[in-house]
Amino acid sequence: MIAAGEGGFHAPTIDEFFPEGVLFEGTIFELNRIRLVMIVMTIVVGGFFWLAFRKPQVVPRGLQNVGEVAIDFVKFQIVDEVIGKEGRRFLPYLTTLFFLILAFNIAGIIPPLQIAGTSVIALPMLLAICTWVLFNYTGIKEQGLGHYLKVNLFPSGLPKVMYVLVTPIEFASTFILRPVTLTLRLLGNMMAGHMVLLLFFAGTSYLLFDAGALLKPIGLLSFGMGFAFTAFEILVAVLQAYIFTLLTAVYLAGAMSAEH
Amino acid sequence: MTPTDIALLAAEENKNPLLPAAPDLVWGGICFVILLLLFWKYALPRLQQVLDERTANIEKKLEQAERERAEAQALLEQYREQLAEARQEAARIRAEAQSERQAIIEEARAEAQAAAQQVTERAHAQLQADAQQAKAELSREIGRIAVELAEKIVGQALSDGQATRATVEQFLAELESQAGSAEAGRR
Numbered sequence: 001m002i003a004a005g006e007g008g009f010h011a012p013t014i015d016e017f018f019p020e021g022v023l024f025e026g027t028i029f030e031l032n033r034i035r036l037v038m039i040v041m042t043i044v045v046g047g048f049f050w051l052a053f054r055k056p057q058v059v060p061r062g063l064q065n066v067g068e069v070a071i072d073f074v075k076f077q078i079v080d081e082v083i084g085k086e087g088r089r090f091l092p093y094l095t096t097l098f099f100l101i102l103a104f105n106i107a108g109i110i111p112p113l114q115i116a117g118t119s120v121i122a123l124p125m126l127l128a129i130c131t132w133v134l135f136n137y138t139g140i141k142e143q144g145l146g147h148y149l150k151v152n153l154f155p156s157g158l159p160k161v162m163y164v165l166v167t168p169i170e171f172a173s174t175f176i177l178r179p180v181t182l183t184l185r186l187l188g189n190m191m192a193g194h195m196v197l198l199l200f201f202a203g204t205s206y207l208l209f210d211a212g213a214l215l216k217p218i219g220l221l222s223f224g225m226g227f228a229f230t231a232f233e234i235l236v237a238v239l240q241a242y243i244f245t246l247l248t249a250v251y252l253a254g255a256m257s258a259e260h
Numbered sequence: 261m262t263p264t265d266i267a268l269l270a271a272e273e274n275k276n277p278l279l280p281a282a283p284d285l286v287w288g289g290i291c292f293v294i295l296l297l298l299f300w301k302y303a304l305p306r307l308q309q310v311l312d313e314r315t316a317n318i319e320k321k322l323e324q325a326e327r328e329r330a331e332a333q334a335l336l337e338q339y340r341e342q343l344a345e346a347r348q349e350a351a352r353i354r355a356e357a358q359s360e361r362q363a364i365i366e367e368a369r370a371e372a373q374a375a376a377q378q379v380t381e382r383a384h385a386q387l388q389a390d391a392q393q394a395k396a397e398l399s400r401e402i403g404r405i406a407v408e409l410a411e412k413i414v415g416q417a418l419s420d421g422q423a424t425r426a427t428v429e430q431f432l433a434e435l436e437s438q439a440g441s442a443e444a445g446r447r
Binding site for chain 1: 275277278279280281282283284285286287288289290291292294295296298299300302303304306307309310313314317
């Protein structure tokens with residue numbers, strides 16, 4: 001992982017996100033570091049919620065308290081706030097989204113995992129497609145295909161001629177750009193975060209141990225920056241999980257109400 | 261583009277971070293489905309059940325509290341009524357006692373007055389009787405003394421007993437009238 005070696009400083013490359021397989025090589029179940037991180041974080045999150053609600057009590061104690069607070073955040077701050085009470089039926093999907101993304105993101109700063117499961121495109125893309133399918137399905141089911149398309153592609157109150165311009169834009173923004181931006185926002189943030197952290201820590205290692213004495217203080221500076229960005233990554237991890245879930249809720253809310 | 265194609269693409273030398281690798285999709289999908297099922301079928305229903313129970317519990321407690329409050333209120337009203345009744349009763353008893361005391365005093369006073377009256381009257385009667393007796397005795401005495409005196413003064417000369425008696429009677433009547441006027445003057 002650390003690219004610094006005897007022969008001078010090596011900046012981290014895109015290869016970071018294509019680690020070598022360690023198990024089942026050549027099959028579609030091939031395991032590598034990132035996929036192991038995904039599995040570990042799934043076990044952590046799943047285990048936590050499994051324990052929290054194993055014997056749920058009317059008066060909550062311990063883990064159940066934490067679990068309830070965690071789910072209440074999605075329930076009240078996202079679902080109720082954005083969609084309203086009728087959005088509760090999407091709660092399983094939205095809680096899964098939030099905690100899956102949060103856990104995969106936060107893995108990026110947890111030793112020895114230190115890479116986010118969301119820093120390869122598969123998972124963000126998968127989730128974005130799920131969101132896309134879900135909000136379109138909801139829109140068509142709630143409003144009917146014709147009405148749904150009309151509301152989204154031909155917003156009312158515009159002169160007819162404007163539709164030549166507006167309809168393609170609306171089409172692209174609703175049906176193409178939504179999943180693409182969801183995917184790329186999350187992926188980009190997590191890739192960039194990983195690269196920045198790697199750069200600073202690889203730099204620290206190089207400056208402190210391989211470079212000349214004069215550069216050692218800069219190594220400390222590099223370490224400080226790495227530390228600061230680690231803290232920042234916590235914020236990013238939470239924020240990106242929140243944004244992904246929130247936008248999904250917003251799209252669902254739009255699909256549920258006839259006018260948006 | 262089938263997953264196999266994607267896998268083939270990802271396996272090629274030019275590593276494109278925008279193309280998902282099939283195993284990433286597989287493992288990511290497995291993780292996603294596991295967590296989705298966990299939340300959907302396990303955590304959220306259990307949480308909901310607990311929340312429903314909690315709601316029912318709180319409602320029950322509130323109802324109970326309301327019922328107990330009403331009961332306490334009724335009890336308080338009852339106590340207040342009883343207290344007011346007791347106060348009225350006490351006031352009534354006090355008033356009764358007051359009037360009874362008054363009556364007793366009046367009665368005692370009347371009795372005492374009656375007794376005093378009786379005593380006075382008895383004394384009066386006694387006095388009168390004594391006076392009467394004294395008067396009778398006195399008049400008898402006086403008659404005797406007067407006769408004696410007259411006999412002594414007149415001597416044995418008075419042979420005509422009848423005339424003598426008449427004189428004495430007259431004298432006595434005079435005496436009596438004198439005594440009566442004296443008594444009237446005393447009153």
